[in-house]
Amino acid sequence: ELCCSALKSIFSNEDKHGGEVTVEAVRLITNSVKIHNCQLHPDSIEVFLSLTFDDDIGRSQSTAKEKGNKSKKRRWKQVNEEQKSMLGNDKKLSKKELIAKTRHEVREDLKVSSFAVDSAERRRKQTETLSAIFETYFRILKHSMESDVSRSLLAGCLRGLAKFSHLLDLDFMSDLMGCLKKLASSGDCDSNGINLKVSERMQCCIVAFKVMRNNFDALNVDLQDFFIQLYNLLLEYRPQRDQGEVLAEALKVMLCDGKQHDMQRAAAFIKRLANFSLFFGDAEAYAALVTLKVLLQKNSKCLNLLENDAGGGSLSGLVVKYQPEATDPNLSGALASVLWDLSLLSKHYNKTIASMASSISTMSTVQTQTPAFIPNISPQQAFRELSFGQEPFKLSEKPLNLKKRKIRSQSCGSSFLLPCMDMANENDLMSKFQSHFTAVRKFKENERLRIELNKAKASLDLYEEYRKSEGLKKEKRRKLIEIEKK
Template sequence: AYLQKLISLEKQPYFYLVAVRCLCSLLDAAPHFNHRESLLASVVKNLSSSNDVARKLCSEAIRSLFRNEGKHRGEATVEAVRLVSASVKLNDCQLHPDVVEVCLSLKFDEDLGKDESKEEKLKPKKNKRYQNRDVTKPSEKKKIKKELLSKARQEVHADLRAVSFTLDPKEKKMIQRETLAALFETYFRILKHSMNTSNSRYKATSVFPGGSHPLLAPCLEGLGKFSHLIDLDFMSELIACLKKLSGYTDHQGEIPPDNTLSVSERLQCCIVAFKVWRSNLEALNVDLQDFFVQFYNLILEYRPDRDHGEVLADALKTLLWEGKQQDMLRAAAFIKRLATFALSFGSTEAIAALITLRHLLQKNTKCRNMLENDAGGGSLSSLVAKYDPEAKDPYLSGALATVLWELSLLQKHHDETVSGMASNILSMANLNATQNPVQLSSSNPLEAYKDLSMGRELSKPTHKVSQTLKCKRKRRSKEFVALSTDVLEKADCTVGEDELREKLQSHFAVLRGISENERLRTELNHALSSINMYKEYKKQKKASKKSKKAAKA
């Protein structure tokens, strides 16, 4: 009855927040509630609420449900993930990102069942001498005792499992498999929906953040987090889907279709593809050159006021910083493009690009010839004799034929960290191939981006409001001056009594006229209403007389 009352109050706007708060508190306190299904359905439905407070309450309740699986033995987790999957399917992936972002709090134990197998392997084998011996058959009484003992032990174990919150490893593994299946079903549905609508002319308008694909960003983040749990049979299909979503076209020179995905979302597709590949120990026989080509082109499409710089820094870290040594031609193309990029954008993006550039120069020592400032360009020859800055393929850019003249300009950057990093990179030209410059920082591009952006926020002035208030007060003090009594007495402000009397009489005459008009209007309305009532009374009286005459006849 209490739950039904809360669900009914939830529909009323006045009691909406109170009802949602009570539902979330009930789910958090008693997840083993008998009517948990309806309770979970109500909380999951409000994950996509337009009310920020209600949405945060529901998100925290679901996250605490995922964290405290001991209260419900993991069964509520499966139900919640299935409800999320059903909600995504029902609403055609047009929900608030918090609906899918909640699933990032899930935890999966990969070591379940390993202890039993190890124990079986470590069990000592019986000696062959004792195996060949004739064992006397036990008597019937001993058999009966053993059977009774085994039954009693089984009953005790069953009672302990029913009372205790801990699950059997096999049961826990089965529950986690069901949860994982429902989770990946949701992720793949979002990917397919985004893939079907990204290249279409129809662009759905969504009220949720993220445009026409509000669930794609948390979906890609979840795939990157749980990529090591994806079955190998689906890897090739997933990579092909990510390649299509990133906007890559197989034919060179072909104009790509209008992609509704943002640059940040396409960068995330590249990041997830590399995370999936590396999480499986690079065992997949997949060529990721297409993602390098797409990332090479996406760097030029980045805009700091529109896209997320943190995603770009993560892409630099995942694709260029981590992993194996890059090919020389590809590394040279990215070095040149990152130098141009650092010169064109702000300090945070520039420091992430320069740190990646320095890392590539350290790994590819032959590319250090690009630091030479000769008139003829770099001293290394490649297939392309002239640098093409508009080339879409890094192998066809001819970056080895040019020099990094952008670094000399970046040395004069207003930000000390950027100018110092540019000077540090230029010092590599005077070093041997085996030597590396003194590192100013050992952080990766993502960490450097976060540190610099945080430092810029902390360095902002905090007393702007007080300063503006002081300025306003000064202006007011200058504009308004309090006059003394002497000045007022000396001022010529004499007015004739006749003029003053006439003005006052006219003013009060107007006021009397207004009040008189209001009184007359009220009396007129009262008279009209009484006349109308009298007319209605007459009509009713005539109608009653006619009805009486008709009844007598």
């Protein structure tokens, strides 16, 4: 941690040392990655994210030079005016004082000019730094495509590529997109033994889209394969295992940003996101519903999925029947389905998700009227808003109306069980939850203390054995000494 913080400080304070130390540090990290065959701690390349590069160095340097020249001219004018006034007012002023004053002004000008770095030299250093960084990133990508290897640096590599993709040479774009496509499809049957995590595969898709958007005019790449991977990764995602922040970023970059999607693909993602929201946590469900809302707003024809017609939606494409198990979103036939999932989500225990689902359900009926209020936030903001670590779970604030339901007499002949919420008070339920989780925490604390106690006992037993062995050795030595004396 100390080394990483020192390197980040060097990279962020580049103006103090002129950039030469930055180039040397990046070269050393690159050589270390090469020597250890990409088997290093992830923080060793995370420090690259602290680097900053100028897009147009010449323009900024020219303006700085102009400002410097103007300030120099002003200083020389002030010096000349002061000298003239001194000569006019005090003729007894010696030449030594004038020379000393002039030297002082020249030293100040030299100090100012010494801190200004030449634009060509600065561009040369930044070019060397960039080439070393991208060499490291491509080495990590090629190493990650091998089977049965550790990929500890892949996550940091993908984050760095996403940040510096606009600075990459266009000659390497096709190779980069090929590597990303192969890594994103590593979970398929023909992945040649490459098994990446779901979050890492999503990051590959995110980097591909960022590279494409930063170089849209120069690249002609079909991103359909990455859409297919995201469509299938939504089924493989697990909340406790994978990173929800990466999922939210993938939804924003690939589905929310950019232009209007193909109608078949948009309908497939809308249907899958609605189904996805039923089975996962609050944060993931809210991010998925926000993305679903954006897709419906961008693709107005997909609003027909909200119509509950007999036999499915009012539109149909090449595939007449909805195929939920299809791997290609264009072949799923989602236009023939209905978003019945929103009806269940409108009864969600979380009021935020329930209101969002209800608002989306009414989008088709309020097209000509004032649209329903839906928070205009990104999937990432939605995920952070309902993350378990930031906002604790809250029960509904509405008091239960126990008089609403009455228990019928046995002569009625109906035998059913009332819900637990109708039989219990909210305060009692909260107290039970608190006591339950307090007991769970006490059990865990007790288990931790027992483990520490066992370790302490084991260490004490070892110490007692050591003392006994040392006592026996001393007793033997004493007896030998007595025998020798006799």
